[in-house]
Each structure stands twice: as structure tokens, then as C-alpha cells.
Amino acid sequence: xxxxxxxxxxxxxxxxxxxxxxxxxxxxxxxxxxxxxxxxxxxxxxxxxxxxxxxxxxxxxxxxxxxxxxxxxxxxxxxxxxxxxxxxxxxxxxxxxxxxxxxxxxxxxxxxxxxxxxxxxxxxxxxxxxxxxxxxxxxxxxxxxxxxxxxxxxxxxxxxxxxxxxxxxxxxxxxxxxxxxxxxxxxxxxxxxxxxxxxxxxxxxxxxxxxxxxxxxxxxxxxxxxxxxxxxxxxxxxxxxxxxxxxxxxxxxxxxxxxxxxxxxxxxxxxxxxxxxxxxxxxxxxxxxxxxxxxxx
Amino acid sequence: xxxxxxxxxxxxxxxxxxxxxxxxxxxxxxxxxxxxxxxxxxxxxxxxxxxxxxxxxxxxxxxxxxxxxxxxxxxxxxxxxxxxxxxxxxxxxxxxxxxxxxxxxxxxxxxxxxxxxxxxxxxxxxxxxxxxxxxxxxxxxxxxxxxxxxxxxxxxxxxxxxxxxxxxxxxxxxxxxxxxxxxxxxxxxxx
Numbered sequence: 001x002x003x004x005x006x007x008x009x010x011x012x013x014x015x016x017x018x019x020x021x022x023x024x025x026x027x028x029x030x031x032x033x034x035x036x037x038x039x040x041x042x043x044x045x046x047x048x049x050x051x052x053x054x055x056x057x058x059x060x061x062x063x064x065x066x067x068x069x070x071x072x073x074x075x076x077x078x079x080x081x082x083x084x085x086x087x088x089x090x091x092x093x094x095x096x097x098x099x100x101x102x103x104x105x106x107x108x109x110x111x112x113x114x115x116x117x118x119x120x121x122x123x124x125x126x127x128x129x130x131x132x133x134x135x136x137x138x139x140x141x142x143x144x145x146x147x148x149x150x151x152x153x154x155x156x157x158x159x160x161x162x163x164x165x166x167x168x169x170x171x172x173x174x175x176x177x178x179x180x181x182x183x184x185x186x187x188x189x190x191x192x193x194x195x196x197x198x199x200x201x202x203x204x205x206x207x208x209x210x211x212x213x214x215x216x217x218x219x220x221x222x223x224x225x226x227x228x229x230x231x232x233x234x235x236x237x238x239x240x241x242x243x244x245x246x247x248x249x250x251x252x253x254x255x256x257x258x259x260x261x262x263x264x265x266x267x268x269x270x271x272x273x274x275x276x277x278x279x280x281x282x283x284x285x286x287x288x289x290x291x292x293x294x295x296x297x
Numbered sequence: 298x299x300x301x302x303x304x305x306x307x308x309x310x311x312x313x314x315x316x317x318x319x320x321x322x323x324x325x326x327x328x329x330x331x332x333x334x335x336x337x338x339x340x341x342x343x344x345x346x347x348x349x350x351x352x353x354x355x356x357x358x359x360x361x362x363x364x365x366x367x368x369x370x371x372x373x374x375x376x377x378x379x380x381x382x383x384x385x386x387x388x389x390x391x392x393x394x395x396x397x398x399x400x401x402x403x404x405x406x407x408x409x410x411x412x413x414x415x416x417x418x419x420x421x422x423x424x425x426x427x428x429x430x431x432x433x434x435x436x437x438x439x440x441x442x443x444x445x446x447x448x449x450x451x452x453x454x455x456x457x458x459x460x461x462x463x464x465x466x467x468x469x470x471x472x473x474x475x476x477x478x479x480x481x482x483x484x485x486x487x488x
Contacts, residue, residue, distance in 0.1 A: 012428035017461045041470045043426040048374040049418035052396040055319060060482040061422070064475060085376075097320040103485055110481035111474040160376035161389065168380040194339045194375035201437060202411035203371065204445075206340055235461075239452050278459045 004131055006122070007069045008036035009087070011080035012044050013231035018080075020275025021231055024260035025079045025124060027273045031140055032132055039069055039076065045086040048198065059100060060107045062090040066121075067113040079124040079260070081157040081230035088121040088162050123158050125229045125259065126165035129173040134180040142268035144182030147293035148286075150262065151188040151223035152178060153214065155233040159192055168192070174227065174259055181266045190217040195236045211236050212244045218254055225255040225286050227262050234258060238280045255283045265290065312360045319394045320387075327384040328352045334378035334388050340371040345406070348378060348388060351395075364404040369395045370411035410441035423479055426469030431462050 014022035029036050042065050044050075046058040065087060069076040078084050094101045095117055108115055128137060152174040159171045166173045171192055175185035195214060196207025214237060218226050228234050238256040245251060256279065264274040265287075276283045317323040335347035345366040346354065354363050363369075372392040379389045399405060400412055414437050421429055434453075438446035456462040469475065 013430070015427070015467060016430050016463050017456060019461065043469050043475050044422045044428050046422070047418070047428075049415040050422065051393045052412070052415040053400055053419045054482075055393070055397060056485060057419075057479055057482045060478050061475065064478055093320050100320055103482075107478055107481045107485065111478040113474075113478075156373075156375040156377070161379045161387075163380065168376075194373050194377070196339075197373040197375070198414060199340070199371070199373055199411075201434065202414050206343055206371065210339055239456060243452070278461055280455055280459060 003033070003035060004127070005035040005037065005074055006077040006127065007039045007072055007074045009039050009042055009045075009065065009069075009076055009078040009080075009083060011078055011083035011231070013080055017235050018231035018258070020278045021079055021234070021258040021260060024258055024264045024269070024274045027269045028260045028263050028267060031267050031269070032128075032137065034127070034132065036077065037072070037074070039065065039072075042068065045083045047082045047086060051086075056103060056107075058086075059090050059093065059104055062086055063094065063104050063108060063115055064111065064113060066091055066094075066119050067108050067115040069119045070115055073118070075120040075122050075127075077122045077124055077127050079229065079231075079258075081123070081155055082232065084121065084123040085157040085160075085162070088164075091117070091119065091121050092162060123165070123229070125158060125173060128263075129177055130165060134177050137177065137263065138180045141181055141266040143266060143294060145178065145262070145266050145290075146182040148183045148290060149186050149222055149224045150178050150183045151186050151218040151221065151226045152191055152259075153188070153218075153226050153228045153233060153237070154192045155228065155230045156192065156194050156197075158229055174229065177259075178227070178262065181263070183262075186218075186221040186223050188217060188221060188223070190214045195233045197232055197236075200236050200240060207236065208240065208244050208247055211240055212248050212250070215241065215244060215252065215254060216250070219252045223254065224289060225257050225262070225283075227257050227259040229259050241281050253281050253285070255279060255281050255286045257283065257286075312355060312358055312363075315398060316355060316391060316394055319390055321390065322387075322394065324384065324386045325352065325355065325391060328356070328386060329384060331383060333381050333383060337377040337381050338372075339375060339377065340373060344368040344371055348392075352386075352391075355395075361404065363395065364399040364402060365406050367406040367409060368392075369399060370406065370409050372396075410437075413437060413441050421466075423476070425466045426472050426475050427467050429463075429466035431464060432466060 010022050050058040154171045159166050160168045196210040200207040261274045332349040335341050335349040341347045376389050
């Protein structure tokens with residue numbers, strides 16, 4: 001198989017609140033033989049907030065990353081859901097709307113850059129499941145995840161609006177991946193529902209209610225953990241879980257893992273390299289259950 | 298009487314023209330008021346007007362009422378309506394456009410401060426080229442709801458002790474290039 005090489009766009013969250021996502025992504029990619037070469041001097045994609053203030057600037061700063069990536073010609077892969085949607089939307093709209101493309105060309109030129117629209121924007125989950133394939137991933141596993149019940153949570157922006165690699169309402173790629181690794185992907189109808197996103201800052205009560213609905217559903221189907229592919233979903237479900245329980249008089253502690261952390265576990269990556277200590281709801285009970293399962297096998 | 302009619306017509310057109318100017322914006326003409334957007338929206342239960350109503354109001358030229366309702370700032374960009382709309386209207390993009398017009402006009406619903414979070418985010422990105430989460434939340438809460446900043450200290454501390462809240466921002470190397478791009482984009486206008 002030819003070597004899989006990508007320009008890697010971690011995004012701002014992966015340098016801060018979601019450092020564990022970055023670490024586990026790199027650790028797992030390395031074991032899969034994928035080369036992730038960090039895009040030199042990338043800037044913030046703009047996320048949802050920038051678009052709420054200035055449209056042309058949002059497309060422009062997002063396009064700077066595409067122009068930088070084009071200098072290397074490799075597909076641009078990001079683990080962040082918001083970065084994926086923002087960069088991918090910019091890319092798609094530039095191809096779809098000539099007037100916008102014209103303006104962006106003029107703007108990029110001011111910074112000595114050009115963009116010819118040749119870059120493909122990818123989410124890490126699609127690279128794993130489509131380019132590598134779940135069977136090849138399973139082949140790299142040192143142990144299987146048998147006995148673990150996993151709720152696969154996709155959230156919004158990896159499957160919407162541009163649903164290129166999975167269904168926008170009932171996605172299944174992550175479920176298939178973890179089933180292949182031996183886990184049980186539990187029935188989880190909330191898998192592509194919104195966690196409230198940045199409303200957690202501006203309108204907390206509404207966000208807490210949405211988070212509650214997701215956690216309750218995972219709890220109802222007895223998931224040992226929720227796995228996610230989005231930094232904002234992770235922090236909302238993880239850091240605010242205690243507050244949700246207090247607000248709604250509930251009592252559960254569901255570990256919220258990045259999907260790369262759980263793959264890493266099956267690959268036998270040391271816990272430090274997966275950043276499991278940075279999880280707010282401790283991953284320890286999950287790890288203990290897993291250890292016990294391994295010993296029984 | 299006649300002048301009133303002209304006035305209404307021009308208001309109507311102005312508002313619609315603004316929406317038409319965004320990529321795919323003219324599709325709003327195709328709205329059939331089916332309500333799929335409202336039924337798909339995870340936050341419509343707290344909205345002053347559901348998305349379907351907002352679209353009817355835009356077309357009726359009810360500019361002030363639309364800009365000052367809480368609907369815009371409760372849109373989480375989940376894109377559920379966007380993928381379900383049978384008329385392929387880019388609803389989330391129109392919500393973004395409405396947010397921008399409301400910032401431009403300084404018209405917000407009573408007590409809303411979501412716009413400040415977005416404004417501060419752009420300010421930080423323009424300065425460093427990347428977001429700095431700690432600075433963003435501190436400045437936002439200090440400006441809008443200092444009490445909430447206090448209430449969020451326990452969560453902040455947890456993130457800090459779990460190594461998830463770096464104190465210092467990262468600045469991109471070629472910030473001058475980014476700022477040139479930003480200045481140029483500003484000079485080309487738009488909203």
C-alpha cells in the first residue's frame with residue numbers, strides 16, 4: 001500500500017483544552033503508518049464565532065490555510081469537527097460561488113498567496129475509516145475491546161452540513177470501527193444531536209439541557225463511555241457533566257473519550273500518550289473494567 | 298398613504314437584498330413555510346420566533362423584529378435544518394447573516410450577550426492568529442456577567458489542573474500576512 005501522507009491541521013482547541021486529542025491522534029496515526037505533517041504556520045479557521053461577525057473575513061482567514069496547504073499538495077486533515085466544517089465549507093463555497101472566489105483571490109494576493117482550489121479537506125474519522133479502513137485498523141490492534149459498551153457520539157459538524165462520508169442523521173462509521181475492534185456500539189439515537197456548542201458560554205441553561213439529553217441516553221443504554229470526534233462536544237459532555245447532574249438531580253459519571261483515545265487503548269498505546277489523565281470525568285473505572293476483562297480472557 | 302406603501306416596499310427590499318447577497322442567499326425566495334426547520338431545531342423551544350416564522354418575517358420586511366429576537370443567537374450551527382430543508386435553503390448561513398446584520402445595526406434582544414462572545418473571539422484571532430481560550434472566556438465573562446465568571450472558577454480550575462487551559466496564547470509566525478489579508482477583506486466591505 002502506498003504511504004498515506006497528509007497535511008495536519010490540529011486547530012486551536014487541540015493546542016489547549018483538547019491536547020489529549022492531538023496526542024492520541026499522533027500516537028494512533030503513527031502506529032497506523034499514516035504520516036501527519038503539521039501545516040506550517042496555520043491560523044484559526046474562524047469556527048462558528050467569526051462567521052457571526054464578518055463573512056468575507058471568515059472565508060479569507062479560512063482560505064489562508066487552504067492556500068498554505070496547496071503549497072504541499074497533500075490533503076488537509078483535521079481531527080476537529082468545527083475546523084473540518086469551516087475549512088471544507090470555505091473550500092466548497094469557493095468552488096461553487098465564482099464571485100466569492102474572485103474576492104478571496106484578491107484578498108489572498110495581498111498576502112502574497114494564491115489558491116487554485118486543489119486541496120481536499122478531510123476529517124480524521126474519514127481518513128481512518130475510508131483511507132486506512134476498519135479491517136486494517138483492527139489488524140494493528142494488540143487487544144480487542146470485547147466487553148466494552150461504547151456510545152459513539154458524532155455531534156453535528158463532522159456530518160453536517162457537508163455529509164460526504166457519513167449519514168447526516170444516523171452516522172455509522174465510528175460504530176463500525178469500534179465494533180470491528182470488538183466493542184459493542186450501543187443503540188444511541190442521540191448520536192448526531194447537538195450538545196449546545198458555544199451556548200455553554202452564552203446561554204448555559206439551554207446547553208445544559210441538550211448535554212443532559214445526550215448523557216441520559218448513553219446512560220439508559222448502559223454505555224461504559226461515550227466516544228466523540230469533536231473537541232467542543234468532548235468538553236461540554238465532560239467538564240459540565242457534574243453541573244448537569246446537579247441541575248437535573250441525576251447521578252452518573254460517564255467517561256467521555258476522544259475516539260482516538262479508545263483506539264489507542266486497543267493498540268496498547270501507553271495511557272500517558274493518550275492523555276487519559278486530562279479527562280475530567282475519570283477514565284479510571286473504564287480502564288479498570290477493561291483490565292478485568294482482559295484478565296478474564 | 299401612498300408614501301407609506303413605498304416606504305414598506307423599500308424596507309422589504311433592503312432586508313431581502315442583504316440576505317440575497319450571501320452565497321446561496323437568494324434561495325430564501327423558495328421557502329414554502331413547511332416548518333421542517335423549526336421541527337429540527339434543538340433550541341426552538343426557547344426561541345421568541347421559530348426559524349420558520351423568522352423566514353416569513355424576513356420576507357414581510359419585519360427587519361427590527363427579526364434583528365431583536367433571540368432566535369438568531371440561539372442558533373448553535375448544528376445544521377440540522379440546513380440538511381433537511383426540502384428547498385435547499387442554507388438556513389444556518391442565513392442565521393449567520395442575521396447575526397452579522399444585528400451586530401452591524403447594534404440591535405440585540407434584551408439581555409443578550411452572545412454577540413460579545415463572537416466579537417471577542419474575532420478580536421483574539423485577529424491579534425494572535427489563533428484562539429486563546431482562557432483569554433476569551435475571561436474577557437467575555439468579565440464584560441458580560443462577572444458573577445458567572447466566579448461560578449465558573451471550579452470548572453476553570455479543573456481544566457487548569459488537568460493541563461487543559463494554557464495560560465499563554467500562541468501567536469502565528471506570519472501574523473503580518475494574516476493581518477494584511479484581514480485589512481484587505483475589510484476594505485472590500487461586505488458584512
